[in-house]
Amino acid sequence: MDTYEFVNKIKNNEIDIVEHTHKVIEECKKINKEYNYLNVISEELALEQAKNIKKSIKNKENIKNKKLLGVAVSVKDSICVKNVESAAGSRILKGYKPLFDATVIKKAKEQGAIIIGKTSQDEFGFGGFSVNVGLSFKIPKNPFDKQRSCGGSSGGAAGITQKASFPHIALGESTGGSIAEPSSFCGVFGLCPTYGRVSRYGLIDYANSLDKIGPMGKSLQEVALLQETISGFDQNESTTINKSADNYTDFTNKKIKNVKIGIIKEAFENIDNKVNKKTLEGIKKLEEAGIKTEEVSLKMPIKYGLATYYMLATSEASTNLAKYCGMRYGISEKLEGNFNEYFTKVRSSNFGAEAKRRIILGTFARMSGYRDAYYIKATKVRTKIVEEYKKLFKKYDALISPTVPILPPKFSEIEKLTPLQQYMIDTITVSPNVAGLPHLNVPVGFENNLPVGMLLTADHLEEGKLIQLGSLFEKN
Amino acid sequence: MISSKNNIIIGLEVHVEINTNTKLFCSCPTKGNEEPNSRTCETCLGMPGSKPLLNKKAVEYAIKLCLALNCKINKELIFSRKSYFYPDMAKNYQISQYEIPLGQNGSLKLKSGKEIGITRVHMEEDPAALIHPKGMQESAYVLVDYNRSGNPLLEIVTNPELSSAEEARDFMKQLITVLSYLDIFDINEGIIKADANVSIRESTFVKQEVKNITGFKEIERALKYEILRQKSEIKQGKKLMQETHAWDSEKGLTFSLRKKETEEDYGYIFDSDLVKTEITDELLNKIKSEMPELAHDKISKFVSKHKIKKEDAEIIAAEKELAELFEKVAKAVDPILAAKWLRRELVRVLNYNKKELHEIEIDEKHIIDLLKLVEAKKITDKVAQKLLEKLIEKPFDVNSHVKKENLGAVSDSGKLEKYCKEAIKENPKAVEDYKKGEEKALNYIVGQVMRKTRGKATPKEVNEIIINLINKE
Numbered sequence: 001m002d003t004y005e006f007v008n009k010i011k012n013n014e015i016d017i018v019e020h021t022h023k024v025i026e027e028c029k030k031i032n033k034e035y036n037y038l039n040v041i042s043e044e045l046a047l048e049q050a051k052n053i054k055k056s057i058k059n060k061e062n063i064k065n066k067k068l069l070g071v072a073v074s075v076k077d078s079i080c081v082k083n084v085e086s087a088a089g090s091r092i093l094k095g096y097k098p099l100f101d102a103t104v105i106k107k108a109k110e111q112g113a114i115i116i117g118k119t120s121q122d123e124f125g126f127g128g129f130s131v132n133v134g135l136s137f138k139i140p141k142n143p144f145d146k147q148r149s150c151g152g153s154s155g156g157a158a159g160i161t162q163k164a165s166f167p168h169i170a171l172g173e174s175t176g177g178s179i180a181e182p183s184s185f186c187g188v189f190g191l192c193p194t195y196g197r198v199s200r201y202g203l204i205d206y207a208n209s210l211d212k213i214g215p216m217g218k219s220l221q222e223v224a225l226l227q228e229t230i231s232g233f234d235q236n237e238s239t240t241i242n243k244s245a246d247n248y249t250d251f252t253n254k255k256i257k258n259v260k261i262g263i264i265k266e267a268f269e270n271i272d273n274k275v276n277k278k279t280l281e282g283i284k285k286l287e288e289a290g291i292k293t294e295e296v297s298l299k300m301p302i303k304y305g306l307a308t309y310y311m312l313a314t315s316e317a318s319t320n321l322a323k324y325c326g327m328r329y330g331i332s333e334k335l336e337g338n339f340n341e342y343f344t345k346v347r348s349s350n351f352g353a354e355a356k357r358r359i360i361l362g363t364f365a366r367m368s369g370y371r372d373a374y375y376i377k378a379t380k381v382r383t384k385i386v387e388e389y390k391k392l393f394k395k396y397d398a399l400i401s402p403t404v405p406i407l408p409p410k411f412s413e414i415e416k417l418t419p420l421q422q423y424m425i426d427t428i429t430v431s432p433n434v435a436g437l438p439h440l441n442v443p444v445g446f447e448n449n450l451p452v453g454m455l456l457t458a459d460h461l462e463e464g465k466l467i468q469l470g471s472l473f474e475k476n
Numbered sequence: 477m478i479s480s481k482n483n484i485i486i487g488l489e490v491h492v493e494i495n496t497n498t499k500l501f502c503s504c505p506t507k508g509n510e511e512p513n514s515r516t517c518e519t520c521l522g523m524p525g526s527k528p529l530l531n532k533k534a535v536e537y538a539i540k541l542c543l544a545l546n547c548k549i550n551k552e553l554i555f556s557r558k559s560y561f562y563p564d565m566a567k568n569y570q571i572s573q574y575e576i577p578l579g580q581n582g583s584l585k586l587k588s589g590k591e592i593g594i595t596r597v598h599m600e601e602d603p604a605a606l607i608h609p610k611g612m613q614e615s616a617y618v619l620v621d622y623n624r625s626g627n628p629l630l631e632i633v634t635n636p637e638l639s640s641a642e643e644a645r646d647f648m649k650q651l652i653t654v655l656s657y658l659d660i661f662d663i664n665e666g667i668i669k670a671d672a673n674v675s676i677r678e679s680t681f682v683k684q685e686v687k688n689i690t691g692f693k694e695i696e697r698a699l700k701y702e703i704l705r706q707k708s709e710i711k712q713g714k715k716l717m718q719e720t721h722a723w724d725s726e727k728g729l730t731f732s733l734r735k736k737e738t739e740e741d742y743g744y745i746f747d748s749d750l751v752k753t754e755i756t757d758e759l760l761n762k763i764k765s766e767m768p769e770l771a772h773d774k775i776s777k778f779v780s781k782h783k784i785k786k787e788d789a790e791i792i793a794a795e796k797e798l799a800e801l802f803e804k805v806a807k808a809v810d811p812i813l814a815a816k817w818l819r820r821e822l823v824r825v826l827n828y829n830k831k832e833l834h835e836i837e838i839d840e841k842h843i844i845d846l847l848k849l850v851e852a853k854k855i856t857d858k859v860a861q862k863l864l865e866k867l868i869e870k871p872f873d874v875n876s877h878v879k880k881e882n883l884g885a886v887s888d889s890g891k892l893e894k895y896c897k898e899a900i901k902e903n904p905k906a907v908e909d910y911k912k913g914e915e916k917a918l919n920y921i922v923g924q925v926m927r928k929t930r931g932k933a934t935p936k937e938v939n940e941i942i943i944n945l946i947n948k949e
Contacts, residue, residue: 079525080524080525086524086525088524093524096524098518098523098524098525099518099523100518100525100526102525200527200749201525201526201527202525202526203525204524204525205524205525205749208747208748208749209746209748235529236527236529237527237529238527238528238529238530238749238750238751239748239749239751315745316745316748318559318743319557319559319569319743319745322559322561322567322568322569323522323524323566323567323568323569324524325561325568327563328521328522328523328566329523329524330524339561339562339563340561343561363743366559366743366744366745367741367743368741368743371743371744375745379746
């Protein structure tokens with residue numbers, strides 16, 4: 001049953017939403033025991049919402065326009081849900097229950113979505129394998145092989161999206177590839193929208209100039225539906241784009257005409273053969289649909305994207321994480337010593353290793369004497385990266401590449417990687433993120449029983465085009 | 477090392493809280509409920525997930541000050557994060573401005589005419605208030621009140637061109653005048669604080685920072701103390717290190733806080749939660765057209781239009797409320813008389829009562845009534861002075877009071893002659909002395925008449941009558 005069908009059945013009272021939600025919660029609990037996709041299952045909130053929906057149906061209130069009525073939505077832990085612990089996967093925020101809903105949550109709730117819980121992630125989004133979870137958090141496992149990673153940092157979101165048998169859409173978040181990459185590893189669609197298309201109000205920041213909230217779903221229809229719900233200007237969030245959003249769902253069955261796609265040459269260098277093979281199959285499918293393809297070069301973004309990303313992201317992250325000091329929210333320790341000693345104690349014992357590494361990297365990059373060479377330089381390179389993309393988008397509707405250079409690795413393999421090797425996983429996904437460009441992971445099939453994803457990138461605000469192209473890969 | 481012809485070099489960083497209704501990055505009120513932490517929201521508490529939203533009014537206020545200080549105004553408003561850990565910081569970074577401040581290269585004239593260069597004017601948010609229950613140095617803990625957190629501040633940085641504590645005080649005073657003319661600062665409750673960099677020749681100008689000095693009276697005290705402290709340490713053979721001190725106003729001393737950090741150690745980065753705000757010509761022109769008259773505009777107007785002395789005009793214009801009062805009064809009575817009475821008598825009575833103009837209840841009607849009586853010689857200067865003293869204690873209707881208390885000048889010469897005759901009769905000795913050529917004796921008789929009339933007669937008139945009467949004898 002697809003989501004539209006489901007929503008209609010709820011509206012027509014053919015499914016009892018409270019009963020359904022009970023089942024959803026039970027299934028989540030069961031999945032979670034094995035796979036660790038949810039840091040929090042918001043049972044109380046979900047059932048309360050379900051009961052309210054049931055009441056409005058009974059009272060014949062106007063529910064006709066509610067696009068997500070009764071649909072389960074899981075939320076990345078870094079997105080604030082009122083009264084539900086929102087810790088961004090970090091022990092330092094243990095116990096933090098926001099007093100407000102993020103704008104995306106408000107919008108989803110208004111459309112009747114039921115919030116089922118907070119999905120597991122790398123602490124504050126710091127990783128590509130969801131192995132950098134915060135202290136005392138559990139690592140989510142790949143839905144196709146529990147020995148392997150679901151990708152990250154929105155790993156729990158991608159996992160539950162693949163595993164849930166009920167209609168479900170996930171709210172993920174990407175800073176440098178955290179939607180596309182786990183979507184690829186878990187075989188689902190994941191859309192990272194244009195920077196500013198979706199309000200970040202209520203998102204626990206990783207890097208403010210890079211963070212984007214976006215949907216993940218088993219079908220592109222669901223992705224479009226949630227994207228349509230959450231997009232738009234937010235007067236509380238200065239960086240949102242003041243331009244109305246497209247009706248993304250209309251793009252799922254729009255005819256493709258005169259489309260030209262550029263195949264990013266550099267993104268196919270040094271990649272796994274199997275990933276290469278599947279991606280080329282995906283490209284073939286596009287060509288069969290009458291789309292023209294050409295090989296293009298994207299030198300600057302592939303060469304300098306990763307370095308630029310880590311300079312900017314860690315600089316911003318190191319300031320964002322400064323507020324966590326055990327004083328006003330989250331975890332606290334025994335009050336001892338002066339404030340400096342206390343803050344140090346709280347931060348030393350409650351941030352995970354990767355969080356500490358990025359705080360140190362970021363603090364270094366913006367320190368006097370290094371700031372110009374690293375932080376300021378990175379802001380300039382970012383402009384160059386955007387320019388190079390913009391040039392290509394004058395000629396091409398979209399660019400194509402594999403999403404991740406490898407198949408989902410085993411945890412035992414990840415352990416052997418150095419931090420830099422771990423960072424390399426993002427080589428392809430960081431650049432569209434740095435440039436604030438919308439990009440979509442499209443599942444293109446399986447190799448060794450593991451999913452492979454293809455990445456479509458479009459010009460700013462062209463999410464519709466991505467959905468239109470991606471729908472060629474919708475299973476029907 | 478700085479070479480200077482001055483023995484003392486002072487530069488100020490002044491923080492002014494501007495009087496917008498809401499905070500700089502959220503819609504919490506800047507004043508109202510005083511209960512600690514009552515005027516707060518997720519943004520000014522720095523809650524995870526909250527985002528700042530720029531208060532446009534605050535930007536307009538800031539631009540006004542930049543214009544008044546003749547600053548070059550940059551076309552883009554860019555905010556940065558200034559990172560440091562401190563318990564009064566909601567986010568452990570302060571949203572401020574770094575590379576490109578709103579205004580640069582301005583100036584402000586001291587009373588002496590000396591111009592002090594303004595390096596920069598920028599906008600930033602106020603941290604929370606730290607309350608030390610047992611005083612700053614003794615308290616084992618501090619309480620934090622976030623009501624102030626996020627209030628809009630303007631930081632005004634001067635060139636190191638002030639050369640005494642008195643000049644620093646006057647700079648602050650002139651700045652407050654500008655702020656109150658612009659109506660962007662609450663003179664009663666607004667906070668104006670300064671951090672001062674002070675160095676003296678004796679130490680070869682090693683920079684010492686004194687933080688947290690509130691108001692213009694305190695700045696003189698603090699800097700005098702600090703200069704003395706530096707001198708005495710040098711005398712004792714100590715070498716000064718670049719250091720930060722705090723001013724403890726209760727104890728009247730400065731104490732060492734830490735080795736001075738350089739500005740760059742704050743690890744500034746752009747705050748990408750706030751988009752760059754373009755300062756359009758349209759906005760600038762709108763603000764320019766709304767700019768009120770400032771002190772120097774008033775001075776030239778008073779001199780050219782009201783024909784009062786420049787010296788009087790300067791004193792009156794130095795205080796916005798006094799200037800406004802003058803303008804109202806000068807419409808009803810002779811401006812020269814008004815100027816004389818406002819700058820001499822009113823200021824004298826205020827000083828005597830240790831009060832500021834905004835603290836007293838009288839308005840222009842009281843002054844106009846009073847001066848109209850003076851102008852028409854219906855009361856004497858002496859009576860008017862006394863009335864002014866009383867008015868400042870508690871206002872009343874001048875005309876009915878004069879009538880009721882029978883304070884009108886005794887100008888009826890018949891009545892006055894009667895008093896004079898009495899006085900001559902009662903003081904034969906003085907009359908004799910006067911006749912012998914002792915001028916002082918005449919003053920004595922005049923004094924007696926003044927007593928009888930309770931000051932309601934003009935001494936000049938009494939003088940003439942007595943001379944006439946004595947000559948007739």
